Amino acid sequence: MTLPNFVNFSIPDSIRFEGKKLNMAICGLGRYADILANGLEAAQYCQVAGIVTGTATKAEKWKKRFNIRQKNIYNYQNFDEIKNNKDIDLVYVVLPNSMHKDFVIRAAKAGKHVIVEKPMATSVEDCREMINACKKAGIQLAVGYRLHTEPFHLEIKRLGQEKVFGQVRLIESSLGYVSGDPTEWRLRKEMSGGGPLMDIGLYCIQSCRYVSGEEPVSVTAQFGPVTNKKLFSDVEESITWQFEFPSGLVSNSSSSYNCKIDRFFASADEGSFELNPALGYGPYKGKTSQGDLNFPTINQQATQCDEIAKVLLANKQLPVHISGEEGIQDMRILHAIYEAAETGKKVTIPQIHHPL
Ligand code: NAD
DSSP, X not given: OOOOTTOTTOOOTXXXXXXXXXXEEEEOOSHHHHHHHHHXXXXXXXXXXXXXXXXXXXXXXXXXXXXXXXXXXXXXXTGGGGGGOTTOSXXXXXXXXXXXXXXXXXXXXXXXXXXXXXXXXSSHHHHHHHHHHHHHHTOOEEEOOGGGGOHHHHHHHHHHHTTBTBSEEEEEEEEEOOOOOTTOGGGOHHXXXXXXXXXXXXXXXXXXXXXXXXXXXXXXXXXXXXXOTXXXXXXXXXXXXXXXXXXXXXXXXXXESSSOEEEEEEXXXXXXXXXXXXXXXXXXOEEETTEEEOOOOOOHHXXXXXXXXXXXXXXXXXXXXXXXXXXXHHHHHXXXXXXXXXXXXXXXXXXXXXXX
């Protein structure tokens, strides 16, 4: 399908791929890897050629499904041997957040391009190490931001950045779901880096940034509502925060593991635009003050992986707004939000200068 032309990493039609596909190894075969698998089955420019897993039954299932050669199946211990495997161009890291750094650096040292799931890591320092390792190895690093190639999101980005309804003044963007499994790694800070903010609050931050085209300059934040102290003893259950942007735009967002919410609303000088549902897996619904937004529901993972694959197959540079530099900026912002909630004070956010 053709994406709205606001997609700024599309490769010109004049480049012909002639059936060539980027070969990916999926590292970590959990729930999101299953969703990616459906996307990769539908993808045109990439395919699953390898896997990295610690579970024999999963290896067997994926091997059959994607016709993977036995020599392209790795475990977490022998993963570094992927260096000598010409069948694999890229490793897609879909492990718990605290494991991202190690596997991205190992993949980079093996000379493979990397996509790492969001959040890029759990600390700014780890993100920096990952970026440096990828630079040193001369490979490209992308963060798995699936909404940068999604038509409704490309449209709200265009509406905001091109000021179609004038200057955006106010944004509300929130995402929450109910999570009740006490054994889940997401509830252990050491593995997740934090609660719903790290996990899904990131989508709220991203949408505020790419719709405004601005970086937040400061943040205030509050933990709550708190309804289950036992389950959420290590990470927050819910959090709400407010950004101020250089133009005077103000945003308010919540992310939660105990409240269902999934919406985006922007109020501008001459109108408004919104998505509801907005940030989960969709299907999305959108409208502006002038009428409905109509775009096809796409396979987000297929489109995201195809767009990345086309850039890499064409030997071009991936755009900065899905790069490690974007991942590290989100990490700075995530930690600024936590600091604001913990101290009760307004926290200043370091500014960066790259296109959103
Ligand atoms: P999951 O728990 O379902 O899968 C994690 C995988 O890691 C499992 O296969 C597990 O066996 C493996 N693993 C290896 N060592 C482990 C260890 N020590 N502890 C726990 N698991 C271990 O998690 P998930 O929901 O698939 O999330 C994986 C990553 O994908 C996370 O970074 C998450 O933020 C990201 N994610 C992204 C999206 C998105 O929309 N882009 C959606 C969901 C998850």
